[in-house]
Amino acid sequence: MPAEALPGVSLTFAPRGPGEEPLRTDVAAFLGRLRRGPVGAPVRVESWNDVVGAFGPPDGSSATPYALRGFFENGGRTAWVLRVSGPAEPASALWTVGDLAGFAHRRYRVVAASPGAWANGTRVAIRFQASTVAGLPTVGVRVLVPGESAETFSGIAPAEVAGRLASSRLIRLVPDGGEPEPGPPGPISRSWDLTLTGGTDAPPGRAEYSAAVAAQADLPEPALVALPDLGTDLDGPAHTDTVLELMSSALASLDRLAVLDIPPGASSVDDVVAWTESLAGDNALLSTAAVYHPPLRVPDGLTPRTVPASGHVLGVIARLDVERGAHHTPANAVVLDAVDLAAEFPEPQQLRLFDAGIDLIRCTRGRGLQVWGGRTLSADPRTRYVAHRRLLHLLVRAIRRVASPLVFDVDSPELRLTLVRALTSVLLSAFRAGALAGSRPEQAFRVVCDDVTNPPERDPGQVVCEIEVAPAVPMEFIRLRLVLGQDRSLEVIEA
Known part of the structure; x- marks a missing residue:
């Protein structure tokens, strides 16, 4: 009787998919x-262990691993990571197999x-063997x-060694020679000890x-x-x-916030304020970014690292997003x-940084470090607050989700009614969660999709809806x- 016909339980584990959720606003991109x-x-990661597995442990040469x-x-739960590098070369070593039977090639490059x-x-x-x-x-x-844990692969058929090592997180095997020549049986066993060099x-x-x-602008999930x-x-x-380019991409998508750091060269308060003022732009562009200062001292072995x-801060925002919204x-x-x-700033300097639009991190007695x-x-009260911008990002993501399936429909009273109902459903959810002002829904939001927003002379291939939302904190x-x-x-x- 073949083994597969025997009674029993067979378990097959399929790898979990990426599980992207574009409606989330706690996902970050680094x-x-x-x-x-x-x-x-x-690369999508869901824990610090995922980061170490995909990108290796921190080695002190960069800040991004410590930020992650x-x-x-x-309290962050999900992040997308893009490794940025100049023209670099991978380390390698030549492995000469020779005419051993079973291998597909005589030489490989590790x-x-x-x-x-x-x-x-x-x-x-x-x-x-x-x-x-x-x-x-x-x-x-x-x-x-x-500096990393070892990887071990055993019991590989010689002809399949390159394919099996494709799953390694550390090395690849590239054929570098022709097929072995037939000959007498080779040795019973043989060993090679290779050392990779030449990486830059x-x-x-x-x-x-x-x-x-x-690349991050093309990702639908990150909101930070x-x-x-x-x-x-x-x-x-x-x-x-580069900062302005990032802010422009965030303005175009209208669904994410850039959290910026002061450059290390800005050592004094005057330098910090001057750098902030160099980010020239209208309030719509400036509303896409928040700056947090000063840098932090974090544990790194025996000596803290700056x-x-x-x-x-992104972790704090993500944590509060899950806990409160x-x-x-x-x-x-x-x-x-x-x-x-x-760095610590006396109160007059804190006030000056605050007036420049910089969010401080403070150390208070009994409460530790706090955002x-x-x-x-932005200097405009309508676009100044992070909470209001992130509410807008959440609404834009939800609106896109309900409206996307309707892009092929022909303009008609039925389509307009469907849009109004779908958008009202989204805004009602936000109202019930406490995100909007007013004691009744009509005080919190308004959705208009009629002949006023779609006059007869307008492009018949478009349908326009106007949405007005009042955040819970008093503002326009x-x-x-x-x-x-x-x-x-x-x-x-955003009108």
């Missing part, structure tokens, strides 16, 4: 330097799974990277960061963005232009995974315009 991992390709650790330690100097000195031990208990030749591979690092420049900014290493890698106009505050101000909350501030402030860089209405086009387009505009 753009920066990491020890290893794919360059420029977004701070994010998860402060190459680090990603570029960088991280793999220099990696030892790869390969063991070939011509005969085993099962009677078939096998190959075993053990990979030892300095290169700091990212303006072009690499620009590509990362564009940070660039912890930007101030170290770029300075002057290149730094400012890191930008953005990663920890996106419409609550992320302030007066304790910052974890930090032991001190990198103190929740304002964007937030006004949105939804434009639905039969050319598959869907646009949400």
Whole structure:
């Protein structure tokens, strides 16, 4: 009787999918330097262990790993990570198999799974056994990277060794020679001990960061963005232009907030204020970003390390988002995974930073480190507060979700009614959650999709809805315009 016909229970575990949820507003994107991992390709992580597995442990050469650790330690649950790097080379070593039977090629090149100097000195031990208990030749591979746990692969058929190592997080096997020549039986066993060399690092420049900014803009899930290493890698106009590019992409999507760090070169309060003032733009552009200062001192072995505050602040925002909702101000909350501030400011300097639109992190007796402030860089009261902007981001994401299935429908009274009902349902949910003002729904929001918003002379291929929302904290209405086009387009505009 074949084994598969025997009674019993068979378990098959399929890998979990990415589980993207575009309606969430607690997901962050981190753009920066990491020890290893794919360059420029977004990776979704759900824990600090995921970060270490994909990008390696922190080695002190960059701030992004510590920012990610701070994010998860402060309550963050999901992040997208884009490793930014200049032109770098992977470490490698040549493995000469020769004419051993069973291998598909005579030579292979063992190459680090990603570029960088991280793999220099990696030892790869390969063991070939011509005969085993099962009677078939096998190959075993053990990979030892300095500072990381070992990887072991055993019982591999020689012809399948390259395919099996494709699942390694550390190395790849690339054919580098022809097929073995038939000959007499080879040795019963053979061993190779290889050392990878030639890996190089290169700091990212303006072009690499620009590509990362564009890549994160294409991700539907992140609602928070940070660039912890930007101030170290770029300075002057290149730094400012990258920040403005990130803010422009956030303004275009209308569904995410950039949390910025003051560049390390801005050592005095005058420098900090001058840098903030250099981010010229209208209030709509400035409303896409918030700046938190000063940097934090975080544990790193025996000596604390200074890191930008953005990663920890994103974790606090994500934690409060889950506990209270996106419409609550992320302030007066304790910052974890930090032991001190990198700088202390007397009250007059705090007031000056506050007037410049900078949110401070303070250390208060008995309460530790706290986020103190929740304002964007905008001077306009209508776009100044982080809580209001994040409420807007949540509504835009929800509105897109309910309106997207209707982009192919023809303008008609039925379509307009469907839009109004769907949008009203979204806004009612926000009202019941306490995000909107008023004791009745009609005091909190209004949805209009009629002949006033769609006059007879307008483009017949578009349907326009106007939405007005009153946040729970007293301020003017937030006004949105939804434009639905039969050319598959869907646009949400802040009026």
